[in-house]
Amino acid sequence: MSTSSASHSTPDLRAALAAASARLGADLAFSASLPALEAALDARAGAVVHAPPGTGKTTAVPPAVALWLARRAESGGEGGRVLVTQPRRVAVRAAWRRLHGAVADALGPESGPDTGRLPDAVVGYAVRGDAVGRGASAVEFVTPGLLLRRLLGDPGLEGVGAVVLDEVHERDLDTDVLFALLADLRQLRPELALTAMSATLDADALAARWATGMGEDPVPVVRTPSVQHPLTVEHAPFGGPRTTADGRVDRDFLDHVAATAARAHAEALDADPTVDALVFVPGVAEVEAVAGRVAALAPDTEVRVLHGRQEPADQDAALAGRADPAVPRVVVATAVAESSLTVPGVRLVIDSGLAREPRRDRGRGITGLATVQASRAAADQRAGRAARLGPGTAVRCHTAAALGAAPAAPTPALAVADLASVVLAFAVWGAPGGDGLVLPEDPPADAMAAAERTLASLDAVDTDGRITPHGTVLAELPLDPPLGHALLRAAPLTGPRSAAEATAALALDLRAPGADLEALVAALRDGRHPEAGRWRREADRLERLARRHAHRAPETREPDEPGPAATATARRHPAGLVAALAFPAWIARRAGEEGAYLLASGTRAALPRDAVGGGLAGQEWLAVAEVARVAGDAAGTGAAIRAAAPIDRPLAELAGAGLRRTEDTAEWRGDRLTGRRVDRLGALVLAETPAPVAPDAAAQAVRVALAADGLARFDPSGRAERLRRRVHLLHRVLGAPWPDLSDATLPGLDALVDGLAADLAAGRSLTRLDAEALLRGALPWPEAGRLDELAPERLPVPSGRGVVVDYPAVHEDTPPVVAAKLQEFFGARVTPAVADGREPVVLHLLSPAGRPLAVTADLPSFWAGPYAQVRAENRGRYPKHPWPEDPAAAEPTDRTNRRAR
Structure with missing residues (x-):
């Protein structure tokens, strides 16, 4: 040009x-x-x-x-x-x-x-x-x-x-x-x-x-009102799912789209030989597949493809109209043809109904493209392409119900994509975090926070979110911030050309055969890949940028220069270094099962089946550049590695230096805690050695055990649990200062946790821990001195005996219970109560043989009414025990008549 x-x-x-x-x-x-x-x-x-x-x-x-x-x-x-x-x-x-x-x-x-x-x-x-x-x-x-x-x-x-x-x-x-x-x-x-x-x-x-x-x-x-010509919409649904369990477009469905396009176009040509067809599919791979099938089904038709990765001359040819007016045309396109473009001659649209949109798995930190049902707005735009030049027809390869259940509009990238580039632009603008700026809609707060953490790890922003000199350079590069950072950081280690080639392959989002990035770069370099020309131009441009900004490259994170081992591996595996520098959280280590890996982020992922036996098979360490959530097997991980390159431990440590940390941990072995010192790269364990149990690690282990097992883990006798129930009842009835000892708050009792941790760190066995005493240490003072008065372990009954009070569990909103023989309550004119008389006790009145006779929380009412029936039914069964007509005036006893005399 x-x-x-x-x-x-x-x-x-x-x-x-x-x-x-x-x-x-x-x-x-x-x-x-x-x-x-x-x-x-x-x-x-x-x-x-x-x-x-x-x-x-x-x-x-x-x-x-x-x-x-x-x-x-x-x-x-x-x-x-x-x-x-x-x-x-x-x-x-x-x-x-x-x-x-x-x-x-x-x-x-x-x-x-x-x-x-x-x-x-x-x-x-x-x-x-x-x-x-x-x-x-x-x-x-x-x-x-x-x-x-x-x-x-x-x-x-x-x-x-x-x-x-x-x-x-x-x-x-x-x-x-x-x-x-x-x-x-x-x-x-x-x-x-x-x-x-x-x-x-x-x-x-x-x-x-x-x-x-x-x-x-x-x-x-x-x-401006719409001025479309009449449009006829038809449906030609596929008989099965359009996508596979791992998120790919089903091959049989693509055959169906191609057959539908060939058939519908043939019928349209019978009525009007000037009609051309436009077929919408979600991605480049699907464009090539459907175009090949249509060409085979309609050999007398000119079949063109249209997508964003084409050479400009090929795009121009797709948009230029028929080369020969007598030869009909079918153009197979991605969403690039939805708007802004008019393809001459098109009055028939075949729509797969699928779209490729960014999606973010917040739990796993995975962001990528997902194949989804196209929105209703996108479907309308696609169909409308058939009615721009005259009356047209749109054939949708799905049911009307599928479209009816689709969202009204495509999901905005702002809501689902990685926002590192957005946060970087705001920082360069002088508005860290977007302060004072108004976007078309507010972005997710967690996604913005994640982007800020990513940029901080790249040294692109400081702790306040303000731009750094390195961040200014990254904003000038036509790359996502992680890739720009990787290019500048890798260039001194691999050479600018090797770094540029690997970065270009990732920036152009080219599919790696068998997920192997090194194989992809080799195919591009040798011209065996269909997009080698576009890649080479991008690599040339990035090489120039790397050389131009060489003096502004970030310093290494380590106090010393990379060692010989890391430098040698970097030159052997430039694609691995670039991927690891761009996505350090996705540095991966083999995790046992064939093809399964643990990523530094903590996510588990697996190589695809076509990678087994390839260049990545059996590699201990990988630098992963693309990972996608899938519903299929993926070695049971739920995530598939789409692109990766081999690295070794020195290179992993070099690229993941910002994730490196040493921590003291404690783990249970029987009833004792043992200490370990763990060297980690994110979630990946590099080394671990025995170490004394640190108090902080012990406290954390106690909290975990309390959250998982409750107090019973430290209370084999059950005395601490009984104390906990007594205190919690006072919290429920009397309120402050009696603490809440429910399951949700128990792990937060600092006195309990720190006390247990101190004992555990001293090497004491759990069987000798006095959890009750530790729990008493968490009680308020001086109110704790009235605990036995307000919530006694044993409640005196009229017979003079102290009876154990069964306090409810902390998750139950029920009164405490006392169970004793009915005769022991003779003479009582009020119902026993605890908590300063505010919580009546439920009485389980037992027979002389210890069997239940009645349950009451109102003893005077029981004497005045139901007692007569209980007396009539039981005086003959238990003749040796007293059954007076007026129990409220009788002497309480736990003895028989003879022993009472």
């Missing part, structure tokens, strides 16, 4: 843009909304545009905003360039191509380098590794990531008069961050015109959030 530019006058620019806008907008529905957009820009220098797919907002708005800026400049206001974001590089180039062609037509045949009238001066684009216009065009299309890096490097956006964020409904991370930072910039540059365009989002809510970020009145919303 040409990168030259030429000076041009404002009349030339305005005339070219005006002519191009008129030419492009003649048939666009959004053209009718341009006056409303201009009015919004006049009033607020900003707007939210809500326009359904196919209305032409991407084509009509950029030149209209540029013309509005030109008019403002002629009136004495600020002019400047217009930057327009598109979420994908293919969409950037497609949008540029439409406007650039119209401008070239408007300038006429006399335009060119010799005339000084270049279309590139009016409209250009910039994506990673490719650009037109040298960043000086009046309208420039860019990816959100590229604009974000420009903004962080030039926080004032010097020379820019307007920014248009297109396709904000896709909610990618870079667009969300730009949404927040541009609103913040607007407070310093109120003349900066901002426009956000969405096809599906709630425009009013988006406008309100943006206004809050700008600190201004509500941002105007400009709407």
Whole structure:
């Protein structure tokens, strides 16, 4: 592509843009909304545009905003360039191509380098590794990531008069961050015109959030109604699950999609030979598989593929229409074709109904792409592609019920992705943690905290979340922070080229055969991989960056330089070093079962079956770069290793230095504690040796035992448990200062835990521990002196005997119980009670033989009523024992009549 530019006058620019806008907008529905957009820009220098797919907002708005800026400049206001974001590089180039062609037509045949009238001066684009216009065009299309890096490097956006964020409904991370930072910039540059365009989002809510970020009145919303042609929706569901247990797309389902596409296209061609078909599948592998099957089923059809990893020329060919008007076409695409792109001739859409979205397993710390049912909004956008040019048909390869159960819109990346890049951008902006910034929605607090920890481990931010010099460098690199860190750190050890090659393979997210990253890099280097060309260009670029920033690379974490063993391994396994430096929490060690590993994060994962017998098989240590949660076997771990490279222990220790720690632990062996000193790399044990039981380790062991087994672990006689029940009843009835001794709070009793720990650390056997005495040490003083009075172990009954009180367990809200012979309560006119008389005791009245006769918590009522029936039934059964008619006036006794005399 040409990168030259030429000076041009404002009349030339305005005339070219005006002519191009008129030419492009003649048939666009959004053209009718341009006056409303201009009015919004006049009033607020900003707007939210809500326009359904196919209305032409991407084509009509950029030149209209540029013309509005030109008019403002002629009136004495600020002019400047217009930057327009598109979420994908293919969409950037497609949008540029439409406007650039119209401008070239408007300038006429006399335009060119010799005339000084270049279309590139009016409209250009910039994506990673490719650009037109040298960043000086009046309208420039860019990816959100590229604009974000420009903004962080030039926080004032010097020379820019307007920014248009297109396709904000896709909610990618870079667009969300730009949404927040541009609103913040607007407070310093109120003349900066901002426009956000969405096809599906709630425009009013988006406008309100943006206004809050700008600190201004509500941002105007400009709407355009849908103008789609009639659309027929049909269903051709698959007879089984579309995905396998390990999260992959079922091969039989892909056969079904291909067969459905071939059949539906053949039927459409019978009615209209000009109809072309567009097939949606979730990823690149599925695109290639379905395209191959369609080509076999329809040999007279031109089959093209369209996805983000293609070479630009191949993408252009997919978007160019039929090469031969007589040969029908089928384009198999990923979600890149959902919005912003128009594929010529398409009036038939075949939709697999699947999408690939980021997901984060918070429990395991795993973030990756998952294959899910596409949202209803995405399904509508896909189907709408068939009705852009005329009446169309969409065939969905799933049931209507599956779509009905789908979410309304795709899950925003902000809610499920790793947010390290977001937190890094905020830190560079001077707003650690996003303080004062307003995103389209609030991010999860735990994900933000995890991202801050990740950046701190990379030395990208300090303890207060502020950017460090190393973090500033990472923000300049077109890489996720962990990969940028790995590139800069690995380059001095492996050489810049080897580090760049491994980093490029990871950055491009290329699938590793058998999960083996080294095999992937070897295939790319030898040209045996289909994406070797794209990888080589990326590796070249990263090598230049590594050399440029070599003097700014972070220092090693160790006090000394890496040893010879680590350096030698690094040169043998550069992919392993890069992966380990980027993802130290995923450094893994073999965990017994074949193919199973324990990661430094504590997660267990397993190699896929196709890796068994490959280069990773039997490796003791691995540097894992991708791990995904799966529902299948995965050696029983629930997580599968998708990409990894071999390393050894010295390299693991080098890369995981930030996870290294030594801790004293204690473990139970019978009724005694033994101490161990453990050298760890995260959850991985490097070495352990016997050591004295440290008090802290003993206390922790006691807490664990209490949480698992309760007090019984230390109370073989049960006396401590009986004391605990007495105290807890006083807590329930009388309240403070009597402590809560429930199961939930017992491990937190510092006096108990520290006392037990001290004894255990002294080597005393559990069988000789006085848990009751330790528990008494946790009681309040001086109230503890009244314990036997308020909650006695034995309660005196009228016969004069002390009877054991059965206090309820701490989780039971029931009164205490006293069980004794009925005759022992003769003469009692009140029911016994504890806790200063506030808690009546339930009496279990027994026969002379010890069998239950009655239960009462109101002894006077029992004497006055039920006693007569009990007396009548039992006086003949127990004639040697007294059964007076008036028990309240009788003498209590625990003897027979003869012994009583």
